[in-house]
Amino acid sequence: MxxxxxxxxxxxxxxxxxxxxxxxxxxxxxxxxxxxxxxxxxxxxxFATLTEIWLGGDHYKWRAMRANGVDEAYCTSSTTSDWDKFQKWAETVPYTMRNPLYHWTHLELKTAFGIEKLLSPKTARDIYEECTAKLQTPDYSARNLMRKxxxxxxxxxxxxxxxxxxxxxxxxxxxxxxxxxxxxxxxxxxxxxxxxxxxxxxxxxxxxxxxxxxxxxxxxxxxxxxxxxxxxxxxxxxxxxxxxxxxxxxxxxxxxxxxxxxxxxxxxxxxxxxxxxxxxxxxxxxxxxxxxxxxxxxxxxxxxxxxxxxxxxxxxxxxxxxxxxxxxxxxxxxxxxxxxxxxxxxxxxxxxxxxxxxxxxxxxxxxxxxxxxxxxxxxxxxxxxxxxxxxxxxxxxxxxxxxxxxxxxxxxxxxxxxxxxxxxxxxxxxxxxxxxxxxxxxxxxxxxxxxxxxxxxxxxxxxxxxxx
The missing domain is CATH 3.20.20.140 (Metal-dependent hydrolases)
Structure with missing residues (x-):
């Protein structure tokens, strides 16, 4: 296999x-x-958090989340916390199998952050914290991501x-x-x-x-x-x-x-x-x-x-x-x-x-x-x-x-x-x-x-x- x-x-x-x-x-x-x-x-x-760089303005992900029964508050609301939004996205990801979002999500985690774990509710907190911490460093600024x-x-x-x-x-x-x-x-x-x-x-x-x-x-x-x-x-x-x-x-x-x-x-x-x-x-x-x-x-x-x-x-x-x-x-x-x-x-x-x-x-x-x-x-x-x-x-x-x-x-x-x-x-x-x-x-x-x-x-x- x-x-x-x-x-x-x-x-x-x-x-x-x-x-x-x-x-x-x-x-x-x-x-x-x-x-x-x-x-x-x-x-x-x-970028302050993984949610900001990953979910902000991403209508591909929002469509998938809505299809998975996620309330709009976790998609486009400005009052819902970044962690709560990310948690709902992590809950949705396993259900995106055979949708290109499943591939893109894990390819981006691997190439940008070196993370090879599958995103799911079980791994969400660890992935969120590790990626957010990396985003606080200069290596992950907008220009340095383009260089990367x-x-x-x-x-x-x-x-x-x-x-x-x-x-x-x-x-x-x-x-x-x-x-x-x-x-x-x-x-x-x-x-x-x-x-x-x-x-x-x-x-x-x-x-x-x-x-x-x-x-x-x-x-x-x-x-x-x-x-x-x-x-x-x-x-x-x-x-x-x-x-x-x-x-x-x-x-x-x-x-x-x-x-x-x-x-x-x-x-x-x-x-x-x-x-x-x-x-x-x-x-x-x-x-x-x-x-x-x-x-x-x-x-x-x-x-x-x-x-x-x-x-x-x-x-x-x-x-x-x-x-x-x-x-x-x-x-x-x-x-x-x-x-x-x-x-x-x-x-x-x-x-x-x-x-x-x-x-x-x-x-x-x-x-x-x-x-x-x-x-x-x-x-x-x-x-x-x-x-x-x-x-x-x-x-x-x-x-x-x-x-x-x-x-x-x-x-x-x-x-x-x-x-x-x-x-x-x-x-x-x-x-x-x-x-x-x-x-x-x-x-x-x-x-x-x-x-x-x-x-x-x-x-x-x-x-x-x-x-x-």
Whole structure:
């Protein structure tokens, strides 16, 4: 019987083990999409308890705890003690077997704290006290955790109106790990609520120094902020969309729609779709002008539980996979940019695995030979960033594109303990390829090239693709 979480965890064959230990494990980490709090890096934050670093803001764990019958007071309440919250999480962990949380939990305990005990109610107090004590030492500050995991670059997720003061401070401090901003202009498209949209545009006007009285003014303000982001080292944009939009529209219509929503009047469904279609194209053109890589995360249905959304707010664990018929709109959107020769490097992340083959074939439509892997099928995202989801994504990409040009994994996380997700991905990748070699599906005599491919997917492709 194989031991749980040993050095060959997830590696089922000798070749898989060789590929991981000799090639993948040695590579640094480029975390090109995450949700780390930049202030924590800038201040080299010290975490008070294991609960703070592990459970704060982690909607994955909150969902599991609720499913296990844990009261909300132990998930999101600010009045419940850290120990009481952790105790409820420890009670839940044994019930997460076969959920990726079980693997992630124990991989993080092992790699960050050197703890190989299984987390359960029996071990909870010892683990909590040992980890919390270690977190009090300088070795476990935010920056030192990044060093511990050999992180080279992180790209945070930032709104156009953000000051980026923490990125600036971190750079001025001489911190050797690059923390770069990522341009996330989702609120420019969020016209469903007219008062909120007006308020956001007013904030954009203030930080940009551009008086906004119409659509063209808004675009000028946006471009000024984009210039500022570029000055701070930004190389990527990110766009969270429910689905793709590709309605027909005229410039006059878009200006009129902007005036209407900016004037506080609600838009109808057709106007919303036209406006979102136009803004997506504008943002795509801006990305191309800057030479940035654009990322599209699509397919989530957010804030499904109205009662708890009103009580707890967004990003608290009430989102799910959506079902959208988006292929034609996605194609039309990319084609609108491509016919102008303004389609920049692009990564598409789908949340519904039924879209895997569609996305894998869609990117092939817009590869143009100018850049290897110009169009990327992003790694398994959110509900899919686990062994099965990652394997399905890589299998679709392998069969319908070039896995060898894949830019690999990212954490997409708010936690400084999430870097083992890169290890988890690399082990899964090596197992997939190693099994193919063992089964005669790939030639054993090409093992040197295969090893180079593993290194490229783990690290080198991203370094070159993003020009880090």
């Amino acid at each position: 194989k031991k749980f979480l040993d050095e060959h965890f997830l590696l089922q064959t000798d070749t898989a083990q060789q590929l991981y230990h000799s090639h993948a494990a040695k590579q640094p980490i480029i975390d090109y999409h995450c949700h780390l709090n930049p202030a924590m890096v800038a201040t080299d934050h010290r 995991y050999r992180v080279e670059v992180v790209c945070t997720t930032d709104d156009p109106i953000d000051s980026l003061e923490h990125h600036i401070k971190t750079r001025k401090d001489g911190f050797e790990i690059k923390m770069l901003p990522t341009w996330r202009p989702d609120k420019i498209m969020a016209v469903e609520n007219a008062p909120n949209y007006r308020s956001y545009i007013e904030q954009l006007s203030e930080v940009s120094g551009v008086t906004v009285s119409g659509f063209d003014d808004m675009l000028l303000a946006l471009r000024k902020r984009q210039d500022f982001f570029a000055e701070q080292g930004c190389k990527l944009s990110d766009h969270g969309v429910e689905e793709f939009y590709a309605e027909s529209y005229t410039a006059h219509e878009i200006k009129s729609i902007f005036n209407k929503v900016y004037g506080g009047k609600p838009l109808n469904g057709e106007e919303i779709a036209k406006y979102k279609s136009a803004i997506l194209v504008v943002l795509g053109e801006m990305n191309w002008e800057k030479g940035w890589t654009q990322q599209f995360h699509y397919g989530a249905i957010r804030n499904n539980n109205t009662r708890l959304f009103r009580r707890l707010g967004a990003d608290t664990g009430f989102d799910s996979i959506g079902t959208f018929t988006t292929a034609k709109a996605m194609s039309a959107f990319f084609d609108r940019l491509d016919v102008q020769d303004k389609l920049t490097k692009t990564i598409i992340y789908n949340l519904n695995p039924t879209d895997n083959e569609m996305v894998a074939t869609m990117i092939g439509n817009f590869q143009d030979g100018t850049i290897a892997g110009k169009m990327q099928f992003g790694s398994g995202w959110w509900f899919l960033d686990q062994k099965d989801g990652m394997e399905r994504q890589m299998n679709a990409l392998s069969l319908l594109g070039l896995l060898s040009r894949f830019v690999g994994m990212l954490t997409d996380s708010r936690s400084f303990l999430s870097y083992p997700r890169h290890e988890y991905f690399r082990r899964t990748l090596c197992n997939l390829i190693g099994n193919d070699v063992e089964n005669g599906l790939l030639p054993a005599e090409e093992i040197d090239f295969i090893g180079e491919m593993i290194e490229a997917i783990s690290y080198k492709n991203a370094k070159q693709f993003f020009d880090f």
